[in-house]
Amino acid sequence: MTDGPTDSGTPGVPEHGKKARKVVEPPAPARAMSIHAHPDDQEFTVGGTLAKWARAGSTIVTVCITRGTGGSNKFTPRDMTREALGPIREAEQRSACRVLGVAETWFLDYPDGMLEATIALRRDLTRLIRRFRPDAVLCGDPTVRYYGSSYLNHPDHRAAADAALDAVFPSAGTRLIFPELLAEGLEPHEVREVYIHGAERSDTYVDIGSTMDMKLAALREHRSQMGEWDPKDFLVEWAKEQGVRAGLEAAEAYRRMVLEGP
Numbered sequence: 001m002t003d004g005p006t007d008s009g010t011p012g013v014p015e016h017g018k019k020a021r022k023v024v025e026p027p028a029p030a031r032a033m034s035i036h037a038h039p040d041d042q043e044f045t046v047g048g049t050l051a052k053w054a055r056a057g058s059t060i061v062t063v064c065i066t067r068g069t070g071g072s073n074k075f076t077p078r079d080m081t082r083e084a085l086g087p088i089r090e091a092e093q094r095s096a097c098r099v100l101g102v103a104e105t106w107f108l109d110y111p112d113g114m115l116e117a118t119i120a121l122r123r124d125l126t127r128l129i130r131r132f133r134p135d136a137v138l139c140g141d142p143t144v145r146y147y148g149s150s151y152l153n154h155p156d157h158r159a160a161a162d163a164a165l166d167a168v169f170p171s172a173g174t175r176l177i178f179p180e181l182l183a184e185g186l187e188p189h190e191v192r193e194v195y196i197h198g199a200e201r202s203d204t205y206v207d208i209g210s211t212m213d214m215k216l217a218a219l220r221e222h223r224s225q226m227g228e229w230d231p232k233d234f235l236v237e238w239a240k241e242q243g244v245r246a247g248l249e250a251a252e253a254y255r256r257m258v259l260e261g262p
């Protein structure tokens with residue numbers, strides 16, 4: 001499950017010639033919250049894990065910070081407006097969540113493409129964490145600026161992850177941060193685990209062999225973003241890459257934090 005702090009490895013480089021270690025997968029949390037910037041981010045990154053956990057009985061809440069009104073460079077028609085695209089993408093995200101077995105889906109309606117890790121966003125996420133009291137939160141890695149040599153991490157992804165982690169700690173668990181939330185009746189809540197996907201150094205691997213089909217089906221619900229593109233080969237290959245170090249055919253890899261509290 002974990003490599004420990006002394007095993008740095010080389011980010012993104014499979015350890016050829018080294019036997020894959022035996023990994024122990026953490027049990028599904030009773031309650032989990034998935035926090036992402038755009039419709040479809042969740043399906044690309046953690047969809048297999050959420051489907052697996054939902055099947056195991058976890059209650060899962062999805063928080064989508066924007067409604068994805070920036071669209072796609074490739075597939076959004078020239079005459080589409082942000083106003084018209086919002087409801088389409090929201091409906092697609094809700095359908096994808098149904099496929100994965102997510103219990104509730106929330107949209108915060110921050111502007112796509114202009115997201116910042118503001119105190120207002122941190123407060124909104126803290127409010128949802130205190131309301132739903134998840135044991136585990138899943139989000140991206142705010143420290144990653146580049147992936148490989150062909151993808152600049154989207155600024156909204158970094159902002160969403162930054163705000164999510166700051167909401168988890170210290171805001172959600174500290175009584176006197178955001179006292180206005182206390183006034184709303186929302187008591188502090190300590191999140192126990194954080195699953196950070198897209199981290200440069202992963203230490204936890206969820207075997208998604210049994211839910212790969214659901215991940216793919218959920219992703220296909222985002223029709224306005226996919227166009228004619230079939231994501232299957234891409235997803236299968238990516239899941240394989242993520243599983244290499246754990247000896248898995250298909251995985252979602254994470255940096256997992258287990259928070260010990262004060």
Ligand SMILES: [Zn+2]
Pocket residue numbers: 037038040041154157
């Ligand atoms: Zn995105």
